Amino acid sequence: MPATVVVGTQWGDEGKGKLTDLLASEMDVVVRYQGGHNAGHRVVVGSEEFTLQLVPSGVLYSHITPVIGNGVVVDPAVLLEEIDALNARGVDTSKVVVSGNAHLVMPYHQELDRVTERYLGKNSLGTTRRGIGPAYADKAARVGLRVQDLSDPKIFRQKLDVVLKEKNALLAKVYNRLPLAADEIAGRYLEEYAPRVVPMVADTVDLLHRSLEAGRHVLLEGAQATFLDVDHGTYPFVTSSNPVAGGACTGSGLGPRQIDRVIGIAKAYVTRVGSGPFPTELDDDIGDLLVERGHEFGTNTGRRRRCGWFDAVMLRQAVRLNSLSEIALTKLDVRDTFERVKVCVAYECDGERFDYVPYHQSTLHRVVPVYEELPGWLTDLSQATSLADLPQQARDYVALLAEEIGVPVRLVGVGPGREQFVSFASV
Numbered sequence: 198m199p200a201t202v203v204v205g206t207q208w209g210d211e212g213k214g215k216l217t218d219l220l221a222s223e224m225d226v227v228v229r230y231q232g233g234h235n236a237g238h239r240v241v242v243g244s245e246e247f248t249l250q251l252v253p254s255g256v257l258y259s260h261i262t263p264v265i266g267n268g269v270v271v272d273p274a275v276l277l278e279e280i281d282a283l284n285a286r287g288v289d290t291s292k293v294v295v296s297g298n299a300h301l302v303m304p305y306h307q308e309l310d311r312v313t314e315r316y317l318g319k320n321s322l323g324t325t326r327r328g329i330g331p332a333y334a335d336k337a338a339r340v341g342l343r344v345q346d347l348s349d350p351k352i353f354r355q356k357l358d359v360v361l362k363e364k365n366a367l368l369a370k371v372y373n374r375l376p377l378a379a380d381e382i383a384g385r386y387l388e389e390y391a392p393r394v395v396p397m398v399a400d401t402v403d404l405l406h407r408s409l410e411a412g413r414h415v416l417l418e419g420a421q422a423t424f425l426d427v428d429h430g431t432y433p434f435v436t437s438s439n440p441v442a443g444g445a446c447t448g449s450g451l452g453p454r455q456i457d458r459v460i461g462i463a464k465a466y467v468t469r470v471g472s473g474p475f476p477t478e479l480d481d482d483i484g485d486l487l488v489e490r491g492h493e494f495g496t497n498t499g500r501r502r503r504c505g506w507f508d509a510v511m512l513r514q515a516v517r518l519n520s521l522s523e524i525a526l527t528k529l530d531v532r533d534t535f536e537r538v539k540v541c542v543a544y545e546c547d548g549e550r551f552d553y554v555p556y557h558q559s560t561l562h563r564v565v566p567v568y569e570e571l572p573g574w575l576t577d578l579s580q581a582t583s584l585a586d587l588p589q590q591a592r593d594y595v596a597l598l599a600e601e602i603g604v605p606v607r608l609v610g611v612g613p614g615r616e617q618f619v620s621f622a623s624v
């Protein structure tokens with residue numbers, strides 16, 4: 198049984214949580230493959246809203262095994278807090294499984310994330326300051342501590358002592374901060390966290406392969422999004438991992454031939470948090486209206502998101518980068534009050550036309566979007582349940598997007614609720 202990947206196609210917050218929720222009934226295993234607790238998925242189940250940062254959203258369904266894959270970086274304090282909060286709301290978390298190869302976010306990662314951002318001043322990256330980037334940096338530098346080290350106190354302590362010596366020198370000599378105490382960190386991780394985290398640790402590669410062999414459905418859930426990818430995004434204003442569908446393989450231990458469906462999620466407009474190029478950005482009343490109607494404030498940080506017109510150039514690039522098989526379009530309802538709607542179908546720069554995102558970022562900063570304009574539908578879509586309920590203008594808008602992107606739009610979101618979507622199989 199092949200696996201399915203769900204990936205954000207823009208700069209995040211496209212509504213991945215809701216799509217996972219929609220697909221949950223068909224799935225047996227849901228895997229997070231990258232990122233850490235810098236992600237924030239909001240899922241509405243019935244009348245309840247849940248915000249999940251680290252635990253895969255599959256946890257909200259009793260038939261699903263939620264897996265935190267090897268590509269994720271895990272802050273055990275956050276993991277346990279999230280589990281306690283879910284338990285307090287009656288959610289069973291006993292099936293959560295964590296890869297022993299996932300890396301740990303350590304206190305010095307958080308400290309370094311904070312001080313380096315401050316040190317960079319106006320050039321700061323706008324990270325969530327939760328230690329995710331420094332944890333991935335240590336993974337690549339091969340000085341990281343892994344979840345499996347929690348079950349071997351001797352190894353844990355040896356690795357901690359080596360790495361902390363260097364981190365403390367950095368904190369004290371470069372950033373003028375107090376050193377961190379190895380005893381305190383080891384005590385917390387080994388005595389407080391390990392007894393609760395170690396029982397969740399398993400060979401997740403084996404679990405996933407056996408699941409597929411047994412004909413079970415596996416969903417790989419990306420955090421952040423394509424244009425925040427450390428390789429393919431708008432570097433350096435990116436995350437420190439690979440949200441693109443290829444990351445689902447490295448971050449879970451499945452091979453590319455085990456994935457046969459890649460669903461890209463896109464908002465019916467574009468949003469971005471923090472700095473970085475954004476060709477279709479709207480710095481006007483229309484942008485404010487999108488913020489207001491779309492509640493465009495960060496799940497984790499509360500930061501106001503920048504908003505702009507739908508960008509088919511980005512989406513075409515996302516189709517290539519992820520081999521998308523289809524699109525799920527969210528938040529079409531946010532557009533309900535617009536008299537006219539625009540879609541960016543190409544970029545222009547110095548007389549050259551771009552159908553894909555230019556590789557040189559200096560060009561991307563200077564491109565001018567080429568828009569196609571359509572009439573709005575000026576109708577409340579929130580009650581629509583079938584294609585027939587959508588006004589012709591809304592259907593035309595979706596059809597134009599599908600044509601420009603080159604893959605079908607299969608689902609269209611018309612509100613935050615689980616039932617608020619329209620199946621668009623014919624586009």
Ligand code: GDP
Nearest residue numbers: 210211212213214238239527528610611612613
């Ligand atoms: P994620 O990180 O990609 O899951 O995105 P967020 O957690 O930021 O979710 C996006 C928000 O949009 C959540 O509050 C969802 O409930 C909401 N949402 C998802 N789909 C739709 C939709 O079709 N219409 C509206 N109005 N809201 C939606």
